[in-house]
């Protein structure tokens with residue numbers, strides 16, 4: 001075993017023995033070099049390995065600390081492995097929750113977007129001014145589907161950084177990932193067809209299924225391990241599934257990522273049954289550790305993975321620019337886009353292309369990842385300090401969501417209404433399922449700075465939970 005792996009294993013053993021516990025600071029790199037006699041590079045590699053495994057966290061202020069230990073997470077006892085929905089009916093509820101969360105001054109624990117103050121808005125505004133000044137008279141036509149050539153090339157170069165070969169021709173620029181996902185679904189399935197989703201799943205998946213009048217098969221998804229492979233295999237064997245929509249990295253709302261082994265198993269299963277995958281990967285850039293995790297798309301030799309990405313979570317939300325690397329489905333998606341929205345706004349495409357090709361982008365991403373990692377841990381600690389012990393908090397490294405399990409008798413939708421009256425939004429579990437099995441769960445956005453106002457909001461939420469009727 002290489003030295004760095006041995007050191008990582010030793011450190012892990014000591015953490016298991018309780019030498020260092022959740023939240024404890026580990027010895028600094030320099031201290032470990034002195035203690036072990038190993039080189040700085042070996043020690044750094046060991047720490048980075050543990051970080052990528054979610055065992056430790058690198059925080060700007062405290063250095064390396066032991067990550068929160070898995071809590072005895074109460075998954076719904078009543079949850080079945082597979083749910084069938086002939087009719088998905090969630091849009092009205094999602095609409096009402098999202099409208100209510102738009103109130104001015106609300107504490108946005110229910111928001112799906114990161115704190116907008118983390119976006120480089122001024123630098124992007126400069127890119128926008130620059131590109132609009134330089135736009136050729138034919139800019140509208142130049143940026144029709146599949147979208148701006150420079151932006152597609154820049155995106156394919158980012159895939160190359162992950163060791164993936166995705167040709168610019170395979171990429172379609174869209175109005176956010178939402179359009180990418182909707183076009184992908186429309187290309188693969190027609191009214192009445194079965195589509196596999198996760199349970200719980202991002203509500204946008206269910207809204208798209210509802211709009212296209214598809215039928216959903218929701219497969220149980222573990223808050224740590226991701227989708228249940230046996231249940232997925234059973235469904236694929238038994239039903240004429242047309243597409244599978246899932247998130248392999250930083251799943252919304254759970255926050256978990258699939259192991260490389262599981263990604264491989266999911267891909268193989270889908271290939272065996274000739275089912276295309278819509279891989280929703282909008283949080284791909286928000287990883288922790290030094291190396292970027294690769295999506296299932298990286299395994300795709302058949303062109304059957306439609307990989308949907310976005311700049312809304314990692315660069316700027318309001319510009320509405322996303323993409324899909326659609327494999328062999330790319331030509332069909334281009335035609336569908338031409339028939340629906342025609343194209344993504346040309347100035348926005350050009351501005352993003354300009355920004356992401358500059359060194360500013362990588363600098364911004366690095367800062368963003370560090371800030372989100374710090375804030376997520378701070379929020380975890382804050383929740384743990386104030387919420388009743390009967391509430392479990394699922395902490396997964398990366399992204400900015402925390403998934404909370406309340407005692408089974410509680411109704412998170414009622415908590416949502418009570419919190420709203422006190423100026424706080426949360427995302428209740430019912431947003432993420434067509435059934436009621438996540439009624440006592442909620443998702444919290446942990447991307448905001450722990451200001452006094454935020455601390456007050458957590459205390460208010462704790463009071464609401466404590467006084468929630470039995």
Ligand SMILES: Cc1ncc(COP(=O)(O)O)c(C=O)c1O
Nearest residue numbers: 112176177178202252310312322
């Ligand atoms: C999992 C997931 N997919 C897709 C989207 C939509 O992304 P965009 O804003 O780029 O349309 C979101 C936004 O909340 C999301 O959380």
